[in-house]
Amino acid sequence: MNEERRNLSSYDISDHPLSNLEWWYCYTFLDGDRGNRYTLVASFFRVGDLPILKGHYLIYSLVRLNDKKVTTRSLLDRTLVGQMLAFYLPAYLLMNPTDRIVWGQYSHLLKGTLPYPHLLMSRGSVQSKPTKLEYGQSQLAFEETPDPHFRLQLIDQTFQAELLFHPQKPLANIDEDGKLNKLRYHSLPRNQVLGQIEQGGMTETVTGEGWFDHQWGRDYGLLQGMGWDWFGLQLDDGRDVLISRLHSPDSDSPQAPIAKLIEKNGTVITSENVILKPLKYWSSIYTKIKYPIEWQITLPDFSIELHIVPQINNQEIPIIGPLQAIWEGSCTIIGEQRYSEGHRKPLKGKGFIELVGYAE
Template sequence: MNEEHLYRISLPEDAGPHGDSNIEWWYFFSFLNGDKGGRYAVMASFFRVGEFEIGKGHYIIHTLIDLDSKKRYNFSSFDSKVKLAMVAIYLPFYLLLHPTDTRIWRLYKKLLKGDIPAPHTMLEAAKINQHPPELFYGSHRLRFKGEEAFGFDAILKEKNSEIELEFTPMKPVALIGGDGKPDDLYYYSTTRNSVKGMIKTDSKTENVSGTGWFDHQWGRDYSLVKGAGWDWFGLMLSDGRELLLNQMSPGNPMANVIEEDGRVHFTRNITFQKIKYWKSLKTNARYPVEWEIRIPDFGIELHVEAEFPNQEMLIIGPIQAIWEGACKVTGREKLADGTSRPLDGIGFMELVGYAN
């Protein structure tokens, strides 16, 4: 457990934005089945960045994955305040630390000239309301519901696709790390949600339903602008539990096991072993897309593998690209009586820092 801190997370206050943070994000993923036979995964992250409350910038990345055809559609948009912060603060700071990084020099010069590098687009407008918590990023929206701002509705609207989803939590909020501050950032999740909604593309419209995950993190941290990375796993087991696993580079690893009743078991005693890599033709990054993970304190051994290798996403900024996508998990858990049982499930894997 990390050292004690005075602030304690509570809803609905902490569902909304935090002005004293320089980085904050609201993140979700879901696995969905359509009424016309389609199988999908959807991910989105709404970022809010900036050193001061005045001038906060807004950035959204989201993905629609067709699990049947193994195709994904990535979207990345930011507002003028993010662009200004990149040019005035974050890219100069990074280039002081990495003066020979020619790719970031090219990005810096493009932004200075007013060019927006593909595939990114500009948000026309963005705002966040506190009461009730609502995020409006161009045509995209995330709106929390109820007195405790527990569940939420989301709309992701692009030129050729539209996604509408409703998340209803199936268990209590999980304070990650046991107290909601495992490292530099405050962190809570609802790791199992019932999800229903609609996915519309050029080819068809389907009503969808399935399960999903939600994270909210905020605080003061400079890992992204320094070019640091991490490996993150949000895994939903078929037995009703979830695993939130992470290792920072540099930093302490962590494992959280969220029980069916919402209790969180936390340990730093976890090992990650990279088994198989996939190399991107766009960035030349080598991403580890297959892992062996062991959590001795809980008697858990896992094999995590990407649903398909090419799930890279280009993003704006020093880290340039991430691997963010659907994965499947198998494994075994040793029980108190000395026997073991099999584990299986689905989830998302986030690999950051490999394209630097």
């Protein structure tokens, strides 16, 4: 194990034009003043091999936990459509010529249409100093003074959400060298969230906790069918756990996972002694993809055992391109902390699981 610490002032939220892949990601659990409970996740992608003419892609999901209603979206701009037509899908199909689903997507794009359920957004842009992402009508805007915070605004056909994230921990420098997936990785795993959700003519004030990630670099793993399992877990005792591992379609076994334990003071402790055991699978009626959605996680270096259970099964988000869809879902955590003296302490928490690359 090794330890490292960083100050929040060193956190890098600005764009990186030399990267061919970059994304800003956040999730949150929210309680409304009208008694509704929500989970919301959003990811803003910027794609392109050149420093200019970047493509933009936005996915998000809002889940109303009270009645288990799910709204998901997949939106891309015309620049990304052009990149997919000219390079990304042809390159993928050269390596995977029998993929009928991607051939179908490519046929739609050649005809000037998007395959269902993906939507075209009016424009996408990223500006710096201060960093502000505008994807269609939705935004992610950062303010670094006087106190670091960022604002997420999602304008959907069926709801509007405006949320303010206030970091409660210092920077977690997850991966400065691209060891996980060739991308640099910074994280703010614990944020106080305040805001409003408007839906069905009703506006509700909401409060909760959230997570934020920023990754960037140069990687073509998605063209090769690379997938991953990711766990962003917030324990009730104030610690956070991030676990990630890659899996390749041409390998029978995934790569060894890496875990980051983020202490209450922001200290990051790394362990490669991680045991992930899937306990339950769920198959989508839309894509027929089978996902492992319930897990047993053992972290021997931290003396932690966790049982991860999804809050609802259907938390699939459609994705344009070879991935077809991902499972991006909220979960609850129960487990225990074991001590050398032999006694044990119960652990509880919440978090999100991201399952990518399970389409056959």
